[in-house]
Amino acid sequence: MTDELRVAPGGALRGEIDVPGDKSISHRAVMFGALAEGKTRIERFLPGQDCLSTIDCFRRLGIVIEQLSPTDVVVQGKGLRGLTEPSDILDVGNSGTTLRLMAGILAGQPFFSVLTGDSSIRRRPMGRVTAPLTAMGAVIRGRDGGRLAPIAIDGAASALKPLTYSSPVASAQVKSALLLAGLYTEGETAVREPYASRDHTERMLTAFGAKLQVAQEPEGAYCATITGFPDLRGQVITVPGDISSAAFFLVAATIVPGSAVLLRHVGMNPTRDGVIEVLQAMGAKIRSENERMEAGEPVADLYVESASLRGTVVSGGQIPRLIDEIPILAVAALFAEGRTEFRDAAELRVKETDRIATVAAELRKFGACVEEREDGMIIEGGRPLQGATVESHGDHRIAMAMAVAALQAAGETVIHGASCMDVSFPGFARYLASLRS
Template sequence: MATLSLQCNTPLTGSVVVPGDKSMSHRALMLGSLAVGETVVTGLLEGEDVLATAAAMRAMGAEIGRDDAGLWHIHGVGVGGLLQPRVALDMGNSGTSTRLLMGVIASHRITATFIGDASLSARPMRRVTEPLSTMGAQFTTAPGERLPLTMTGCCPAVPIRYVLPVASAQVKSAVLLAGLNAPGITSVVERIATRDHSERMLRGFGATVTVEDSPEGRIIAVTGEAELRPQVLTVPGDISSAAFVIVASLIVPGSDVTITNVGVNPTRDGLLRALIAMGGNIEILSPRTVGGEPVADLRVRHGALTGIEVPPEWAASMIDEYPILFVAAAFASGSTTMRGLEELRVKESDRIAVMAQGLAACGVSVDELPDGLIVHGRSGDAVAGGATIAAMLDHRIAMSFAVLALNATAAVTVDDAAPIGTSFPGFVALFQQLGAVAR
């Protein structure tokens, strides 16, 4: 167990590139494995979560490898062509891998067992097993619909029309991926728009996907028994990883940092909207489109932040970024209220409770709500710090408190930095490049 404490005696300065988008990396591996031919991916995130997806697709027949230039080559087996895995699929800490792969397997006539680490094994899977069962898949789970989980797919699967009970890109994507090998049209209705990487990438691979607005919500439909074409893809930098650099640059006095080639998909940009509404000095430079995804460079400079009430409807566009937004709010003037975040209770940890406890231990006044948090900011002053934070095997908790430590009077130590490797390999090295010191 490796502890981590970042410190900063000078402003953060420089230009950096963050790792590739995790959501897109998972989907590129899965869809490349379901295409016939060779897909080539540049910028794939090489974190533990994405590598778990690659290992699972290899176990089901795809050939996946990385060349010396850092390009990933995927030789797919075609929709319907997945093979029976001979071993359990170890998902490590990756909820995205687990839920999306359950969708992929649901319409194939194979049986697979999913296992994971202690954190993943505590996360409920019912939100995915329920619609996939309706399509014909069968599941045997640990108590509480948790891992270890064994599923048997159904072929032909039954196409369904599924109304999402909660905003979830993972559930939406699982159903659409299952629909690829189901005869007819499978559709998902979402009342609140969630990240749309699946829809964009499915179209890019040649699937017939329609998106339309209705009084009931946004309807996304895929036509089954699809034939996917291999692609050449470039994965932009992950805004969920850039978030930690952005907030660090806002809270460390004198900082001026540029983050290049960041994905700014409008279904993922809630953190930028929130921080700009708080007065954050963020410039969006050179907006462009790369591989069908909006991309830009971000210049971020230190400045005063003001507490706001974050609209609950923004939650779907920034759900993974709330822990680091809580940190930004700790340095704002006034209070920041964030609600509509029930989803955070069932992430890698209960992110509301863990962040509330850690912030309080570092001298920040907070009010924990059933569905969110109110953070009473310190008007730009350093937090007291002096605490050791239990990250609870949660990479975003660990990184959030590592950033908080950059403007703390006494050291803030994260008890276990290892989970950071699941999504942001090179996190410490990047901050050292900008001027921070790691202990």
Template structure:
């Protein structure tokens, strides 16, 4: 068995890319493993007793930063010659104080969840990230963790670099989320693992529940209760005995969205996407696309380690504009940029409501999407209520004009979304930097070109 590198080399070189109109998108593929599940499998494997075996781990830069952090915290995380990852955990409460700064790269998920995990240990850790991550707000995580007894020293707004002073005597809390956030919920639940009692997170809108499902898979007691006001209370019982498990990571539905939308936009296309995670709290994009008239068949539905999975057969479709309700945002928060690309090519107007959370992702995605669409000749408005209205060109017999260079602000999903749009525009679309695509979707360009795309250096 060989140990994987602590992390890939940091992204330093700008990589402009250009996408041109293409013919049909055809093939059968499996996109890389789910990023959310990959992060969590490494973290929980590190605090479990025994060995956790992970098949299909996403080996993008974000997840490799998590693997490196878990090694610095005392766990073993190795990749064998067959591509299977094996994590030898230290047990709950036994993470070691790292001798180095924990570099989370571009990953807000890794940073926020790991802050919660180490908060329940009597150790001090310093977190940092790349230029993009260091701009993102962390106070939404540090506030409840401080209520539990951890301490934080960081820049204004709780931004990285940030020092976490954990405690082995955290107190359990009941915390109502002010905004729908699976990352904040997960950080609190992970901190609650090492408390003597029950920690509860109350969410008005259900967010992705990968943490709860995986905690149960490792042996923790996690309950959910619907409250009188309709909110959902998620409770973890502290000090469980977590045991190493085998995990099969499904293909990431967020990554599958890019080839799926490309196939919907190109006449004659038929694409089979294998093993895609179909957690109902992650499928908002696919629900929306079906409402728009997308021909998507969900075949061979099954479960893998508690997560629902299906094969998606996607065929070219004439899409029509719809209104996307605000309460759908938690189930598709990462997919709005590629939905906007689909909406630009649809007939009629698409209105997306409740997009405030897009402003605090890897970039201000709401502003970046609107600006990019306008550069490509698409009529678009951003509402004072953080809504996005896209006037599609599908009824005109031709796609958007394109012929622009779109700014990505170091955001991988902005880059991939506009490269997909460029496959359906009259003139090619370029992005100023596609280097950060590897943080979540290594091999994206080669995979898309293998299906019939025309993506190359700008």
């Protein structure tokens, strides 16, 4: 798409769409397929820029990956010891998932590798991953003492040892990196979190044959434990639709009067469905239909109609289940009666952008009342919005959230830097237009 998107208010949104494949699951299917013995076929793969970066990195590590179509991918796995030393730097582009999970995998390899990414990636903190990996015996060097990319990993310098690690934050990327490193240890590696973050890694590794146990601990804490050197076998993976992508249309259909939209094949993982829980608490009319299980993941079709919303508080254990959806939930809050507060979400400061600062700044351009807090935002709903010229800041979720807000703003809105939407939702503007025709 072009780098500028213009959105004007219009009529109701009506119709049906197939939500693109889940980004988190697409990443992991490629990675785990590469580490398994034999062929893994990935159906409904998300051909976004982030996931394509993962494919590129594993090709550079000696894995044959064939794209039969943009959404149909075959990975010829070589087993846990099948990766080969890359001849050049591995570039993850804008993908934090690729960077952090690959750090765990590469820490266990008997060769040297270097990971880097774009300017945004090189600002994102790696210490939360590199510190526990170093405690496992990994030899890692990087800017700011290994806390910023590029990072160099000398897997041949030291064997990894098991670790029991209590993470101060609930982060699927931290947890996954350590569990993947745990594949290369003699013994059990355990990762504890204050709350359960998304569990796609646990589900999929188990499906591939890993010995992995999970336990819900007192006061909401969660622990995942993996045993090293499992026999992983290739699988057929059908990727469910990304609930993070569906969220933009859930909110759009809710705030535009007269709308009725069916979103098919949406992943309903209980560690990811917080956005639905919050929207329903605000008064949204969302109905789940045709519930089923696919490749170990719960899936459903979601029917959403326009509704009046009321303010709410989003905090605590809810945050890990909807961290990526806060930008679009902030848009929903603009159209809710009363105040909406987002708390305990300081993790947003270290995403593709500082999403607290950028969401607040861009929504104010529409005339919204948004108060920025260190760990969240306070939004006063019900104010009329005016079309504006806004910036994506190179962040796909900011760009799409602004496009949804523009649906109910008076006059045209221009979004600069809109091409970044392709990172997670190729064709977003086309999907939106199909519901307005």
